[in-house]
Amino acid sequence: MVTFTNQPGYTDQALIRNFCIIAHIDHGKSTVADRILQLSGVVPQREMHDRYLDRMDIEQERGITIKSQAVRVPWSKGGTEYTLGMIDTPGHVDFTYEVSRALEACEGAVLLVDATQGIEAQTLSNLYMAIDHDLTVIPVLNKIDLPSAEPDRHAEELANLLGCDSSEIMRVSGKTGEGVRELLDRIVDEVPAPSGDPEAPARALIFDSVYDSYRGIVTYIRMVDGELKARQKIRMMSLGTVHDPIELGVISPDMISTRALGAGEVGYVITGVKDVAQSKVGDTITAEADPAREALPGYRDPQPMVYSGLFPIDNAKFPELREALDKLKLNDAALVYEPETSVALGFGFRCGFLGLLHMEIVNERLSREFGLDLISTAPNVTYRVTMEDGSQHVVKNPSEFPDGKIKRIVEPLVAADIITPKEFIGSVMELCQDHRGQMGTMEYLSPERVEMHYKIPLAEIVFDFFDQLKSRTKGYASLDYHEAGEQSADLVKVDILIQSEKIDAFSAIVHRDKAYTYGVMMTKKLRELIPRQQFEIPIQAAIGSRIIARETIRALRKDVLAKCYGGDITRKRKLLEKQKAGKKRMKMLGHVEVPQEAFIAALSTGEAEDRDSKDKIRAAQKAQ
Numbered sequence: 159m160v161t162f163t164n165q166p167g168y169t170d171q172a173l174i175r176n177f178c179i180i181a182h183i184d185h186g187k188s189t190v191a192d193r194i195l196q197l198s199g200v201v202p203q204r205e206m207h208d209r210y211l212d213r214m215d216i217e218q219e220r221g222i223t224i225k226s227q228a229v230r231v232p233w234s235k236g237g238t239e240y241t242l243g244m245i246d247t248p249g250h251v252d253f254t255y256e257v258s259r260a261l262e263a264c265e266g267a268v269l270l271v272d273a274t275q276g277i278e279a280q281t282l283s284n285l286y287m288a289i290d291h292d293l294t295v296i297p298v299l300n301k302i303d304l305p306s307a308e309p310d311r312h313a314e315e316l317a318n319l320l321g322c323d324s325s326e327i328m329r330v331s332g333k334t335g336e337g338v339r340e341l342l343d344r345i346v347d348e349v350p351a352p353s354g355d356p357e358a359p360a361r362a363l364i365f366d367s368v369y370d371s372y373r374g375i376v377t378y379i380r381m382v383d384g385e386l387k388a389r390q391k392i393r394m395m396s397l398g399t400v401h402d403p404i405e406l407g408v409i410s411p412d413m414i415s416t417r418a419l420g421a422g423e424v425g426y427v428i429t430g431v432k433d434v435a436q437s438k439v440g441d442t443i444t445a446e447a448d449p450a451r452e453a454l455p456g457y458r459d460p461q462p463m464v465y466s467g468l469f470p471i472d473n474a475k476f477p478e479l480r481e482a483l484d485k486l487k488l489n490d491a492a493l494v495y496e497p498e499t500s501v502a503l504g505f506g507f508r509c510g511f512l513g514l515l516h517m518e519i520v521n522e523r524l525s526r527e528f529g530l531d532l533i534s535t536a537p538n539v540t541y542r543v544t545m546e547d548g549s550q551h552v553v554k555n556p557s558e559f560p561d562g563k564i565k566r567i568v569e570p571l572v573a574a575d576i577i578t579p580k581e582f583i584g585s586v587m588e589l590c591q592d593h594r595g596q597m598g599t600m601e602y603l604s605p606e607r608v609e610m611h612y613k614i615p616l617a618e619i620v621f622d623f624f625d626q627l628k629s630r631t632k633g634y635a636s637l638d639y640h641e642a643g644e645q646s647a648d649l650v651k652v653d654i655l656i657q658s659e660k661i662d663a664f665s666a667i668v669h670r671d672k673a674y675t676y677g678v679m680m681t682k683k684l685r686e687l688i689p690r691q692q693f694e695i696p697i698q699a700a701i702g703s704r705i706i707a708r709e710t711i712r713a714l715r716k717d718v719l720a721k722c723y724g725g726d727i728t729r730k731r732k733l734l735e736k737q738k739a740g741k742k743r744m745k746m747l748g749h750v751e752v753p754q755e756a757f758i759a760a761l762s763t764g765e766a767e768d769r770d771s772k773d774k775i776r777a778a779q780k781a782q
């Protein structure tokens with residue numbers, strides 16, 4: 159086993175191969191990475207566990223990769239010791255931005271395809287990204303140990319796509335390790351060594367960072383030119399700040415400090431700085447003594463696809479939420495946020511995410527890593543509204559939806575690529591039509607499978623589209639999408655009123671055709687969730703001043719006649735009249751407190767969470 163501790167300087171650039179593993183979700187990237195770690199000896203047998211590089215608990219529990227992980231592994235071929243910089247990337251469409259940053263740090267990409275499934279939507283999108291970055295692509299079929307694998311068929315499919323011979327497609331099993339040794343040899347042979355200038359002033363690209371509560375910000379870098387030495391002042395080029403690094407090193411698979419990092423190497427820098435504003439993904443690090451003139455191109459900021467409000471359940475925790483978001487942002491460059499206030503939920507942040515899974519993961523990380531209990535409002539996309547008077551509004555939140563005469567509302571569109579077995583073409587078309595999709599072209603990838611292209615409003619795709627696609631195609635279809643302009647649409651804002659009071663957290667912008675369904679769904683949900691009071695509570699859904707749905711929570715009534723055994727009818731009537739008048743007065747004065755659990759349940763889309771919150775509310779009611 160080779161260790162890098164106390165390595166005097168840096169590795170010879172000609173012996174470095176930096177590559178990433180890219181694939182559709184679940185095609186086995188992390189499993190193949192495990193075998194590479196094992197074969198190269200960087201992780202001893204007794205410490206090995208499945209998906210070693212998925213270091214977060216959420217990743218292990220869900221079995222998906224969320225963060226790219228860079229690790230250095232030694233590999234010897236023909237008596238020469240090479241240094242491989244390997245990056246395991248996520249496969250889900252929400253984390254494409256992670257993949258694009260990883261590609262920037264590599265010269266080669268191993269494109270894995272599950273030999274039982276063949277090419278899927280993210281296989282294509284990741285391949286195109288790798289080609290865009292001029293990377294050498296090594297195509298590999300994985301899971302060849304499975305009895306249902308059809309390596310010959312899928313090798314043909316992949317060869318057609320890449321325009322190569324099917325004999326060039328490698329075959330491996332991440333499970334048994336078969337073929338992985340040959341894959342590493344091929345990486346050494348085919349992936350070019352980094353081409354930076356070792357003599358030039360130092361330039362290193364920050365491709366990721368993380369907040370460590372003991373050491374402060376840990377910055378992951380790819381050295382492009384020159385070298386950085388430990389204890390030499392460094393400068394962040396876009397921020398202009400100068401730091402004394404307290405440690406430089408490589409990850410193999412844990413952090414190992416080195417005396418220097420040279421051109422082509424992937425490693426980390428710790429400056430001891432705890433202020434999160436001092437580190438920016440995409441920035442260039444240079445040496446203060448001999449600074450580079452020009453920064454590296456960096457990254458394009460990702461555009462959030464969906465927005466949602468995040469509010470601490472305990473409003474006093476607002477400053478903690480701000481701090482947590484600042485720290486999380488270091489490790490999740492795609493997260494954006496700005497302060498927001500809601501009448502119903504208090505102070506919070508309007509956050510932008512790349513999709514619903516991203517939103518779910520951020521929520522979960524805030525709760526696990528920072529111990530925050532949060533309510534998130536229903537997600538929505540960004541709209542542009544033009545008024546009759548010519549004024550323009552960008553609406554990221556239903557509460558920003560302008561009152562008055564609207565001339566035009568524009569919504570974002572995505573180009574969706576769906577790959578499906580041909581027997582499901584009809585169901586996919588139907589689903590896309592239900593979601594206001596416009597069909598584009600359709601291509602056969604093989605006689606059995608087609609790729610369909612659609613333009614669909616983003617708002618239609620981010621919510622339940624993927625689940626429905628999976629259920630209609632028995633799990634066989636895959637989806638990828640990217641931004642594709644805008645279109646005008648007939649959208650309205652639906653408000654929810656409880657006791658005639660508008661509850662801002664429940665407002666939503668929806669297509670006019672779906673306004674009624676939303677109104678009915680929300681009012682019904684709230685009727686079940688809000689505890690009964692001494693008076694009757696109307697729950698209404700409205701577009702402007704027009705009510706489109708209504709539910710009523712009946713009043714709790716005391717049996718005022720309980721003590722009247724027999725007796726005079728007029729006496730009973732009097733008691734009932736008195737009760738009625740009392741209820742009327744209460745209704746006018748009464749204020750409905752919507753319990754926090756009701757907010758959480760009403761705003762969640764998951765059935766299970768719904769049930770859970772309903773149970774909690776019932777238990778609370780019982781306890782009263």
Ligand SMILES: Nc1nc2c(ncn2[C@@H]2O[C@H](COP(=O)(O)OP(=O)(O)OP(=O)(O)O)[C@@H](O)[C@H]2O)c(=O)[nH]1
Binds near residue numbers: 247248249304330331
């Ligand atoms: N039989 C068999 N199963 C495999 C092989 N490679 C991966 N798997 C299984 O396939 C599933 C997905 O593997 P992962 O390595 O988590 O896939 P991934 O591509 O890293 O997934 P994401 O990072 O979430 O995109 C796991 O249950 C693995 O055990 C293989 O070669 N053979």
